[in-house]
Amino acid sequence: MDISDRQQNLLRRLPGVDLLITLAQEESDLRTIPKSVIVRSIREILDAWRQRILEQPDLDDRQLAHDHLLRQVTERAGSLQAFNLQRTINATGVVIHTNLGRSCLAQAAIDHVAAIAGRYSNLEFDLARGQRGSRYSIVEALLCELSGAEAALAVNNNAGAVLLCLDTLAHGKKVILSRGEMVEIGGSFRIPDVMAKSGAILKEVGTTNRTHPRDYAQAIDADTGLLLKVHTSNYSIVGFTAAVALTDMVELGRQHDLPVMEDLGSGNFVDLTQYGLSAEPTVQASVAAGVDVVTFSGDKLLGGPQAGIIVGRRALLERIKANPLTRALRIDKLTLAALEATLRLYRDETDAIAKIPTLRMLFAQRPEIEVRARRLAQGLRDLADKRISAELCDLPSRAGGGSLPLMALPSCCVGVRIAGLSPNRVEKELRTFRPPIIGRIENGLFIMDPRTIAEDEIEIIVQAFGNLLKTYIPAD
Numbered sequence: 001m002d003i004s005d006r007q008q009n010l011l012r013r014l015p016g017v018d019l020l021i022t023l024a025q026e027e028s029d030l031r032t033i034p035k036s037v038i039v040r041s042i043r044e045i046l047d048a049w050r051q052r053i054l055e056q057p058d059l060d061d062r063q064l065a066h067d068h069l070l071r072q073v074t075e076r077a078g079s080l081q082a083f084n085l086q087r088t089i090n091a092t093g094v095v096i097h098t099n100l101g102r103s104c105l106a107q108a109a110i111d112h113v114a115a116i117a118g119r120y121s122n123l124e125f126d127l128a129r130g131q132r133g134s135r136y137s138i139v140e141a142l143l144c145e146l147s148g149a150e151a152a153l154a155v156n157n158n159a160g161a162v163l164l165c166l167d168t169l170a171h172g173k174k175v176i177l178s179r180g181e182m183v184e185i186g187g188s189f190r191i192p193d194v195m196a197k198s199g200a201i202l203k204e205v206g207t208t209n210r211t212h213p214r215d216y217a218q219a220i221d222a223d224t225g226l227l228l229k230v231h232t233s234n235y236s237i238v239g240f241t242a243a244v245a246l247t248d249m250v251e252l253g254r255q256h257d258l259p260v261m262e263d264l265g266s267g268n269f270v271d272l273t274q275y276g277l278s279a280e281p282t283v284q285a286s287v288a289a290g291v292d293v294v295t296f297s298g299d300k301l302l303g304g305p306q307a308g309i310i311v312g313r314r315a316l317l318e319r320i321k322a323n324p325l326t327r328a329l330r331i332d333k334l335t336l337a338a339l340e341a342t343l344r345l346y347r348d349e350t351d352a353i354a355k356i357p358t359l360r361m362l363f364a365q366r367p368e369i370e371v372r373a374r375r376l377a378q379g380l381r382d383l384a385d386k387r388i389s390a391e392l393c394d395l396p397s398r399a400g401g402g403s404l405p406l407m408a409l410p411s412c413c414v415g416v417r418i419a420g421l422s423p424n425r426v427e428k429e430l431r432t433f434r435p436p437i438i439g440r441i442e443n444g445l446f447i448m449d450p451r452t453i454a455e456d457e458i459e460i461i462v463q464a465f466g467n468l469l470k471t472y473i474p475a476d
């Protein structure tokens, strides 16, 4: 590659790393940043300039002034020091948003995590006996009390719980499952794949839309180890359909001396129909129907931390606990702290609904959401900038997290338009704000749904728009 004299000069004008390090030592904004980060930032900035000089021979040399380079170094070092995992504002209206961390913990859970995190605890110490205990005992009694089951176990997540149960109960044996329940959820969890990993052999019965008790009965043979029901949590088969009732499956299991397992996916303890939502099976109902092992997530409708919960018959749970896989899937103490505090709230349903954010947001009624929508729209109008307009729109929210897939929750959203800025650009600018604000685009408007926006986040959103209007200069 030919390098012009001008380019040679520009390259020579770039300061050395050592000089910039010396200059950086005088920058107050860099004082608290580790030297390794500063050096890395300097190298990156200088490399980028070298590249630009080679690509752009007519580059304005004022950009290479030391104070300009130092500003860039400071900015780069700041962004290297910022957390990768950041608090984010969910303006999507999807309550259990897997990409945004699913459930927000209740204050009681946050407090208990904070109390346990920095101290020793009796995680695996039996205080009554003064000897080694089991971390699994911490939430077992509570889970039994809430579900009516004989025994319980919490592991890392529900995918792990399903894998563990299948491996324990049906390794090398056939597991009978309806074709209508061959579920795939996001993030590559597919029932047939998990089944294969567990060493169980999938035996599909029935058809996509209809499966009858006789389909199960005919499939049972000497190699059968388990009857499985999977809650079709993220889709629904409608029209000419038939699924086998849980009670029929339980009876079939009893007749053939086979355990029945149900993966509820988004398990919950509260009957949602009381609060105007469509029905989702409760954990108690499955246990009461006689299902031997029930699995569900901790951070979907339950509104707790990521966890996989297994409840069911003592004899089966004993085998599951003894499986070496359990150790590989074990739950962490911070998760246990959050889970115990969340479960305790369920002892009083009114308490649970008032204090668990996932439930509070799901059950929020339109008038309450509209109040927040109006406050947000007013805040944006108070920016007193003719370029921005905000209107209320009747668009629904979603439960998300593979629960209530067909249910549109009536909501009141705020749609924003900024003259001269495309909705895509608005979406991107808000997404890259700190904290990031995630909304969606519909009908040419940037839409924010206050169902999932906390009271104290309205001000931050208004600030972000204020910032955007200030920094955005029309292209021509």
Ligand SMILES: *Cc1c(COP(=O)(O)O)cnc(C)c1O
Pocket: 157, 158, 159, 160, 162, 183, 185, 189, 230, 231, 232, 233, 234, 263, 264, 265, 266, 296, 297, 298, 299, 307, 308, 401, 402
């Ligand atoms: C979500 C879900 C899972 C996986 O649960 P995670 O807690 O995400 O591991 C398994 N089965 C069903 C039916 C689900 O909906």
